[in-house]
Amino acid sequence: MWKTMLAAGAAVLGLAGSAHSAVTVIGGGMAQACSRAAIGGESDPKFQEVCTLALETEFLHPRDRAGTYVNRGVLKLRRMSYADAARDFDMALRVKPNLGEAYVNRGAAAIGLKRYEASLADINRGLELGVEEPAKAYYNRALAYEGLEDAKSAYFDYQKALEISPDWELPREQLARFTVTRRTER
Template identity: 70%
Template sequence: MHKGLTGVLAGAAALVAVGLAGEARGEAVTVIGGGMAEACSKAALDGEADLRFEKLCSQALETELLSPRDRAGTYVNRGVMKLRRMSWDTAIADFNQAIRIQPDLGEAYVNRGAAAIGGRRYADSLADLNRGLELGVDEPAKAYYNRALAHEGLDDPKSAYFDYQKAIELSPEWGLPREQLTRFTVTRR
């Protein structure tokens, strides 16, 4: 991951109701340097979803001179807020824009995958989640958790089980994957 003044990546949970056993999780991008883009980043990382914070992100995109990484991160952060409000298509539009600007930003792919899960397009989500994991994200446990949800949506409980396990391995203190595994019964043949 790139670390520096203009784009330290970090994750924040985006609550997305998907109608499965759990909720997809998104990741925000930290933008440093002051101004509205940084305030947008802080709001996304703090779990905000209110429209006033989304407007702050939009203002930053319209008026601030941002590096490509911070501009892409601001699109991701605005998209994460849209995920929290279950606005799948408009969130996907923001993640698409982030990917156009910064194609190596793993969080954009993971979040686009989460939005696809929210829209019950499970097969579509897998390619994005896999790409996000390939590129690297600050909180890969969330990507594995999302991929587990997608596998469950595709009636592939074995793959879902292993991805929940991986999420626990990467983030042992995070309770959601462990809760999901309580629904599984493992039998040996």
């Protein structure tokens, strides 16, 4: 039988936050600055403005346009503007429907909105399409499973995230909360 300390898990779930996957934009200008900010972990609103200016004023290849929407959405996720971030991921998918990072990040926004079922569908689609940082996708999917009170699936996804990215502390910290026991048959 799989057990986890659900009371502690619920509290940590709110604090852990989701992992965000930015998209590298090649070239110069504001779109690239937006990409660097998203990849670099920035959260200052001024970087969102840089992304917006890039989208409004720069001629961008469709992949870079979609990537800039994803990156602006990532910046919004860091500020817990989940609904606004989800709109950016929707825009990215209109431009490039097969961009795995847009799905994974839209799933992260859904987790922030406590829409766990929707997050699973998006994260699974992102994993099917392929993402540059699959460990983050598995970590987010684990958070969604915890939100759905499916401790066993969460445990396996935290393990998968750690297997892919063994130096990443977040999945290791989450796994430390779990107690795994085997049910004995009588």
